[in-house]
Amino acid sequence: MSEMIIGILVSSDRAAAGVYEDRGSSAVLEYLAAKVKSEYATLVEVVPDEQTVIEAKLKEWSDEKKCSLILTTGGTGPAERDCAPEATVAVVEKIMPGFGEAMRMTTFPKVPTSILSRATAGVRGETFIINLPGSPKAIAECLDPVLQAVPHVIRIRGGPPLALHSTSTTSERDPNLHHHSNVH
Numbered sequence: 028m029s030e031m032i033i034g035i036l037v038s039s040d041r042a043a044a045g046v047y048e049d050r051g052s053s054a055v056l057e058y059l060a061a062k063v064k065s066e067y068a069t070l071v072e073v074v075p076d077e078q079t080v081i082e083a084k085l086k087e088w089s090d091e092k093k094c095s096l097i098l099t100t101g102g103t104g105p106a107e108r109d110c111a112p113e114a115t116v117a118v119v120e121k122i123m124p125g126f127g128e129a130m131r132m133t134t135f136p137k138v139p140t141s142i143l144s145r146a147t148a149g150v151r152g153e154t155f156i157i158n159l160p161g162s163p164k165a166i167a168e169c170l171d172p173v174l175q176a177v178p179h180v181i182r183i184r185g186g187p188p189l190a191l192h193s194t195s196t197t198s199e200r201d202p203n204l205h206h207h208s209n210v211h
Contacts (some may be wrong), residue, residue, distance in 0.1 A: 031067035031187045033059065034094040036074065036084055038102035038111045039161060043075040051100035054163035058170060064190040070094065076102050081114035089118070089154035095186035096177065097154060098170075101161030103146040111158045112145045119149030119156060123180065126157055130169040141165070148173075153185045 102111030
């Protein structure tokens with residue numbers, strides 16, 4: 028089984044130019060440290076909001092660097108230069124729209140402007156790509172409702188196991204959710 032590599036790709040013209048400090052990648056790194064039990068390596072890069080640049084990086088990290096998971100931050104809104112979802116759709120083999128839908132449904136009651144997000148997800152080879160907003164606070168709010176499904180997608184696509192720390196909210200909702208019995 029190969030090593031788990033997680034890519035964090037920040038899409039921001041200002042952060043790429045050094046005008047604005049990228050805080051999205053550190054928020055993702057902190058989130059992963061708190062939620063992921065498996066050992067993993069990370070790749071982190073900040074790129075401008077250029078669809079061709081984002082597409083090239085997603086392809087490189089999927090095909091050459093063999094990332095099992097790529098989390099993009101930023102570029103998911105309605106601004107003219109926001110293009111992370113378009114870049115993702117252009118490079119994936121299968122779109123996983125339920126991830127973006129779940130993130131919007133969960134965050135909308137707390138932050139009505141979250142409906143402006145166009146974040147999506149998809150798979151390319153053995154890589155699962157998820158778009159996240161650039162806001163550090165929104166990153167955790169968006170990942171929480173979908174995180175339990177991420178290891179399943181990676182496993183189905185042939186990637187290494189991804190173990191998560193157990194959460195009380197999952198067991199409170201449905202104590203049988205992740206427990207299977209061989210009793211018929």
